[in-house]
Amino acid sequence: MQAKQERYMRVKMIVAYDGTNYCGWQIQPNGITIEQVLNEHLSRLLKEDIKVTGASRTDAGVHSLGNVCMFDTNTRMPAEKISYALNQKLPEDIVVVDSCEVSDDFHPRFSKSRKTYEYRILNARFRNPTRRLDTYFYHYPLDTEKMSEAAKYLIGEHDFASFCSANSQAQTTVRTIYDCTVSKAGDIITIRVTGNGFLYNMVRIIAGTLVKIGGSDMPADAMKDIIATTDRAAAGPTAPAHGLTMIGLKYE
Incomplete structure (x- = not known):
């Protein structure tokens, strides 16, 4: 049988x-x-x-x-x-x-999708112990309006080599960002980025660069030049991992 x-x-x-x-x-x-x-x-x-x-x-x-x-x-x-x-x-x-x-042809990494991440910053005089695990504490004042303006330059298809860690194994550094916003509620600044894919440490480097712009005399349109150089050294530091949350994916 x-x-x-x-x-x-x-x-x-x-x-x-x-x-x-x-x-x-x-x-x-x-x-x-x-x-x-x-x-x-x-x-x-x-x-x-x-x-x-x-x-x-x-x-x-x-x-x-x-x-x-x-x-x-x-x-x-x-x-x-x-x-x-x-x-x-x-x-x-x-x-x-x-x-x-x-279906058998579904693959989470290779099926077309939009990925959204949020990076959260606690911008206050002192640490908040209840947010120590999911926000990056930064006590210097940040200009969120300038950060928001700078974030707009990231939208679109660009070579994001300036926002990629050196040990990335990506075949191309070209990616498309559909939306990038900076908002503030109380002491929490949220950087929200949606794209078709992200390079190694890309969102954390974007966050570090926006913090650098928001906390200095650097103009918002400096972001345009940082993208154009395709040089990692031109961008800001890689922000700490614990401030980053993957929000989710939407598949086409």
Whole structure:
């Protein structure tokens, strides 16, 4: 009698996490990562070897409200139930906010999408201990109007080599930024960037550059020259990782 063939499906998950205690998304030899934790708990839950593939390889300390990953499985558990079952096992700082079945050609990194990140700065005289893990404390005054004006020069398709760390493995440094805004509520300044993709440390370098412009006599239109030079040395410092949160992706 012929054995019944197991059902195969591809599952997409949306994952939120506090990155404070992790060495980033991607599996590393020197510490625990989000990818490692998901692989281990999914493998135990579904009783098969599961390897997730993520949309964004966030760095150590970076947070997420909506990173996307996928995996293939033969489980009979409905895809939409996996999130509920998995969340009962995961540590408190990782939550799967949605799981669903997708077509076999879906890939979180190579399917066309718009990614949104937010970088948050606590601009105050003194630190706020309740925001120490998700904001970058900067006590010098920042001109948010000038920062907002400078951010507009980033919108569009540009060569963003000035905003890319030296050890990037990207084949091209050309990216498209659809929107970049700077807003302030109380002591919190939020830099929100949406694009078709980002280079290694790109958002953190954008944040560091905007802080440099907002806190100095440098004019807002200096951003235009920084982009044009395609020289990392022309841009500002790389802002600390813990101020960065991946908000999510929208797939076309």
